[in-house]
Amino acid sequence: xxxxxxxxxxxxxxxxxxxxxxxxxxxxxxxxxxxxxxxxxxxxxxxxxxxxxxxxxxxxxxxxxxxxxxxxxxxxxxxxxxxxxxxxxxxxxxxxxxxxxxxxxxxxxxxxxxxx
Amino acid sequence: xxxxxxxxxxxxxxxxxxxxxxxxxxxxxxxxxxxxxxxxxxxxxxxxxxxxxxxxxxxxxxxxxxxxxxxxxxxxxxxxxxxxxxxxxxxxxxxxxxxxxxxxxxxxxxxx
Numbered sequence: 001x002x003x004x005x006x007x008x009x010x011x012x013x014x015x016x017x018x019x020x021x022x023x024x025x026x027x028x029x030x031x032x033x034x035x036x037x038x039x040x041x042x043x044x045x046x047x048x049x050x051x052x053x054x055x056x057x058x059x060x061x062x063x064x065x066x067x068x069x070x071x072x073x074x075x076x077x078x079x080x081x082x083x084x085x086x087x088x089x090x091x092x093x094x095x096x097x098x099x100x101x102x103x104x105x106x107x108x109x110x111x112x113x114x115x116x
Numbered sequence: 117x118x119x120x121x122x123x124x125x126x127x128x129x130x131x132x133x134x135x136x137x138x139x140x141x142x143x144x145x146x147x148x149x150x151x152x153x154x155x156x157x158x159x160x161x162x163x164x165x166x167x168x169x170x171x172x173x174x175x176x177x178x179x180x181x182x183x184x185x186x187x188x189x190x191x192x193x194x195x196x197x198x199x200x201x202x203x204x205x206x207x208x209x210x211x212x213x214x215x216x217x218x219x220x221x222x223x224x225x226x227x228x
Contacts, residue, residue: 004157033216042118043158043203043218056215090157102146102165102207104172105216107157 002026004093004108012114018079021111025072025093032074033105034066037088046089049074050096078113086115117141119206121219128226133192136222138204140185147180147187148205148216151198158203162189194226 005024013019025032034046045058049068066076072093078085092105119140126134138147146165149172150158162172164180164187172178177190191198201223205216 035218042220043205045215045217048215092158102148102163104148104160104163105205106160107150109157 004091004106006089006091006108006111008111009109010112010114012116013081014116015081015083017081018077019081019113020075020077021089021091021113023074023076023091023093023108025074025091026095026106029093029095029106030072031094031096031103032068032072033092033094034074034076035090035092036060037090037110038086043090046076081115083115086113088112118217119204119219121202121204121222123222124220125223126225128194128198128224130194130196130226130228132194132226133190134194134224136189136191136202136204136224138187138189138206138219140206140208142185142206142208144180144182144185144206145209146207147178148207149176149178149187149189150203150205151200152203152221153200161202191224194224196226196228199224199226 007022031050033048036044048056052068063079068074088110090110091108094103094105119138122137149161152158180187201221203218203221205218
């Protein structure tokens with residue numbers, strides 16, 4: 001089974017620009033979560049999508065947004081980039097059942113975003 | 117509020133044991149453990165659920181004290197391959213769906 005894939009792997013943007021990152025989950029996984037990882041703040045939850053609906057959102061400004069498509073692929077968008085947005089953005093997919101059971105998350109390799 | 121992990125870092129010799137702790141101020145539904153090697157994505161190790169169920173590796177053990185909202189990961193007879201940063205991720209009852217709040221990580225280095 002193919003793992004979680006993320007594109008692009010590396011990205012360099014300028015302050016004020018916007019960026020879109022893509023995530024393809026493991027086949028059959030309907031839950032996709034996004035995390036921001038920085039040396040200072042660790043792994044921070046951005047949001048989670050299930051069946052095209054955002055179910056949970058972390059404590060990030062509205063510049064961070066996402067969506068999920070009918071094939072479970074997900075994108076996240078960051079508008080008006082700031083220097084502090086430089087980070088590794090990780091996507092994780094999970095087989096989340098409708099009965100509220102908890103399952104392990106499988107992480108993609110991440111997109112390294114550098115804002116200059 | 118993110119869970120607190122301790123210690124922040126530990127250095128071991130091959131064959132030694134280590135315990136990594138994760139403590140939360142919230143009532144927890146589950147605790148997840150992941151290991152991340154430098155430059156790689158976090159890899160799932162174990163899930164501990166309220167009620168005692170566990171899912172994960174055979175060679176790694178963990179405990180979950182629901183009353184204290186604490187979990188511990190036990191690494192026995194450590195190998196060089198155990199090196200990496202260990203994260204606990206907690207799932208609370210008041211979240212709809214799959215939302216993990218991760219601790220700050222414990223950096224483990226195993227030396228020959």
